[in-house]
Amino acid sequence: MFLIQCILIALVHVLGILDGRIFGQNLLNTPIVEATLVGIICGDVVTGLTMGATLQLIFMGFVGIGATSLPNSSAGTILAVSFAILSKLEPEAAIALSMPIALLFQPCGIIPRIFNNIWNVKCDEAADKGDFKAVERYFWYGVCAFAVVYFVPMFLAVYFGSGAVEAIINVIPKVVLAGLNKASSLLPALGIALLMNYIVDKDAIPFMILGFVLAAFMGVSSLGIALIGLAIALVYYNFKGTSEEDY
């Protein structure tokens, strides 16, 4: 049973990477999705969901746009939830561990992207001969490289890590755990700040304030706020353009 769980958990990691490779980027590698899947596999969906929410905020800014290499938020998410459920680690402590785990697993993203350079020349040679079947074959070898590099370390980490983590937690001093817990409540600010950096410029600040006030002072739900934002965006879209000045 445990073995099957380990395999399935490792497959979540593979699914996360293959989503952006061959399934068209549906954002399945987002922490809330992966944490939920791991929660289902480990038999505790609610823990998966709630931990996923916090992990999501921590990793918010770490999205793989372009070729930049980032800490592996998927690995951090998957292992944090696995350890919390399988090793009964405090969720807050598991969440604080997710960041170092993400850094540790960063090479998973880099190795296949370097290795796959070899297919460039091979594909060029095949194209010169008009051998499109060979191009397709090399292409799928590249996909396999991603799958293998994401499966193996994750499987080993879950299989051998769960017990080790349990033993380590018992010797961690209380103040360290308290610090880790506190960190898990502060770190989401970084994720949101990175998101702000991405969308909010001078023109958009008023709308950010509006969103904050609606949520903090009036307690409007997030769907309600999204709809208010949509209404304003539509007003802008429909009325802008009659003259250049009316910004």
Add this chain to the structure above:
Amino acid sequence: MTTAENKNELVAGKMTKQEFKSGFWRSCALQGCFNYERQQGLGFGYAMIPHLRRIYKDDEEGFKAALKRHLTFYNITPQCTTFVQGIAVAMEEEASENKEFDASSINAVKTALMGPLSGIGDSIFWGTLRTIGLGVGLSFCMQGNILGPIMFLLIHNIPHWIVRYKGLEIGYTQGMSFMENATESGVLEKFTVAAKILGATVVGSMIATMISFTTTITLNMGNYQTLALQSVFDQIMPKFLPMVLAVTCFQLIRKGKKTTTVMLILFLAAFVIAFLEGLAIFAPAA
């Protein structure tokens, strides 16, 4: 616009439903063989194979050259790739029929489209739809409701698949003129700003709902009077600490501080606060 229409007439008709379907599904695998040198180049070539096989059915040399052409460097917001694919197919048809046509312009057009389309695509899919999806999804997740990830995926992926599906068709039938019109009439710019407004509103609300930063530090005022710091902050405004924290992080990042630096600062702050909260003199009255 007459020349563009003529072009459309010329290229129309070579693609059957079968190549369209095959090219569409293959477009999903854009990053399958991602590497640092060509990035999505091999994936783009892979997606072009069914189209090229049809176009150059009776032209072996033309096929070889075209296949090689599309294995070169390429990078775009993956959700938007089919639009470029459609344009590339239309241009390849032109190249195969018109010997005067300079085939190198195909890659020039692809390259020219990467930047602007990625700019729009990133801001719509990464910036706006992902943000809204998370804003809605996270609040469900926090309550342990399975609708969280489901809502998130729907909010991003319904537009994603519409754009992916329509992009191929629009790119193929009217790609060049579509881009020109959209840029000239300012529709794209308007759309991007509208998307930004929506994203900013949701981000603002996230500061209030997603950061659960409070403190139990309590000052002893003597005479058995105590003052919980949190109650002071609450009197200033709701969610005061999360707001200060988010704005501080935002400022640090704006000033060019590295993400890891800010992260370390936060960890350090967390341990200091946790340490202070643990001290007997700051403990809340029992």
